[in-house]
Amino acid sequence: AFSGYRRPDGRVGTRNELWVIPTVGCVNQLAAHLAEYGKSQIASGRWTGLDGIQAWTHPYGCSQLGDDHVNTVRLLSALAVHPNAGAVLVVGLGCENNQVDDLRAQLGGFDASRIRFMVAQEEQDEEERGRAILDELARFAGRDVRVSCPLADLVVGLKCGGSDAYSGLTANPLLGRFTDRLVRQGGSALLTEIPECFGAEQVLLARTPDPKVRQDFIRLIRDFRQYYTCQGFPVGENPSPGNKAGGITTLEEKSLGCVQKAGQAPLVSVIRYGERQRTRGLTLLEAPGNDLVAVTALAAAGAQLILFTTGRGNPLGGPVPTLKIASNSHLARQKPHWIDLDVGPALSGDGAWEALDAQLLDLVVRTASGTSPTCSERAGYREIAIFKNGVTL
Numbered sequence: 001a002f003s004g005y006r007r008p009d010g011r012v013g014t015r016n017e018l019w020v021i022p023t024v025g026c027v028n029q030l031a032a033h034l035a036e037y038g039k040s041q042i043a044s045g046r047w048t049g050l051d052g053i054q055a056w057t058h059p060y061g062c063s064q065l066g067d068d069h070v071n072t073v074r075l076l077s078a079l080a081v082h083p084n085a086g087a088v089l090v091v092g093l094g095c096e097n098n099q100v101d102d103l104r105a106q107l108g109g110f111d112a113s114r115i116r117f118m119v120a121q122e123e124q125d126e127e128e129r130g131r132a133i134l135d136e137l138a139r140f141a142g143r144d145v146r147v148s149c150p151l152a153d154l155v156v157g158l159k160c161g162g163s164d165a166y167s168g169l170t171a172n173p174l175l176g177r178f179t180d181r182l183v184r185q186g187g188s189a190l191l192t193e194i195p196e197c198f199g200a201e202q203v204l205l206a207r208t209p210d211p212k213v214r215q216d217f218i219r220l221i222r223d224f225r226q227y228y229t230c231q232g233f234p235v236g237e238n239p240s241p242g243n244k245a246g247g248i249t250t251l252e253e254k255s256l257g258c259v260q261k262a263g264q265a266p267l268v269s270v271i272r273y274g275e276r277q278r279t280r281g282l283t284l285l286e287a288p289g290n291d292l293v294a295v296t297a298l299a300a301a302g303a304q305l306i307l308f309t310t311g312r313g314n315p316l317g318g319p320v321p322t323l324k325i326a327s328n329s330h331l332a333r334q335k336p337h338w339i340d341l342d343v344g345p346a347l348s349g350d351g352a353w354e355a356l357d358a359q360l361l362d363l364v365v366r367t368a369s370g371t372s373p374t375c376s377e378r379a380g381y382r383e384i385a386i387f388k389n390g391v392t393l
């Protein structure tokens with residue numbers, strides 16, 4: 001079990017934070033100023049019961065067409081109802097494509113006491129008004145308390161970035177073992193990075209029992225291949241220079257390592273970018289391999305924390321706690337301020353896997369319970385990135 005925040009809709013948060021979400025990049029600095037105000041209130045003790053406040057700034061929300069606009073609206077609305085957010089202030093400008101009313105409609109049924117909206121062009125002093133709304137939200141969300149929750153309430157995002165030749169031998173298989181254990185206990189895992197499934201599709205298809213889910217999977221792979229080819233780019237434009245320097249030679253090698261994070265669990269659902277996970281078990285989420293875009297998509301889909309394996313190292317942190325798991329001990333020694341768990345000892349044998357299983361489970365429980373912040377949380381590294389593939393006006 002872990003200690004989490006049970007929300008009215010039944011989902012559980014691993015943090016109780018206040019989030020400021022701008023609808024458009026034009027109000028990024030306003031959102032950032034409001035978040036700084038909130039941090040000062042928490043530091044002074046005037047706000048209590050909160051784990052922090054974040055502004056999820058981004059450059060989009062206007063001058064976008066088609067799927068890009070749809071993706072931005074979906075992604076931001078999914079974040080607005082995330083269980084790690086005890087309360088949310090959505091900040092709009094007023095003249096953008098991503099209108100506040102449209103985003104509100106995208107939310108469907110929501111708790112109006114937890115999600116508030118402000119349009120800057122309609123306020124005489126938008127910073128003063130924003131601070132007043134945040135004060136009200138902080139008093140409301142600050143009353144929430146942690147309660148004991150079963151592992152079945154966890155939704156864990158699976159990600160690898162800056163992989164090396166050890167990733168497929170140590171860190172990714174360890175995540176696969178954890179995924180199997182979590183799913184057996186009724187929990188859920190989200191796998192993404194669709195371009196890094198290319199060449200390893202059959203591994204997942206072989207354990208996709210539902211015919212509809214199989215067709216959804218095949219369609220998703222086909223669509224992502226077309227995303228490359230329709231723009232004249234080769235599907236195999238991978239591995240990255242860092243992957244190659246780390247010993248990975250082909251896309252197929254990288255993909256076969258990537259899918260190991262899903263263990264042996266059956267694939268029960270396939271969802272598109274910006275959609276939320278609704279089926280317990282292993283879900284495949286549409287998103288690219290780009291680290292920050294994929295981490296953001298995993299969070300928006302409902303992951304309350306993310307397990308991020310790396311062989312080369314990466315300091316980023318996403319909207320939810322992002323645990324960095326090193327595939328080799330050299331990286332863990334070189335970057336202890338980046339790495340939360342060293343999986344290099346897996347190569348030693350002698351019961352190492354069982355010890356690492358226990359270490360990872362303990363780390364997940366402590367992180368989900370808020371008693372062990374991630375390295376990226378301690379560093380203050382928190383941000384989002386939104387997928388874009390079309391025209392900007």
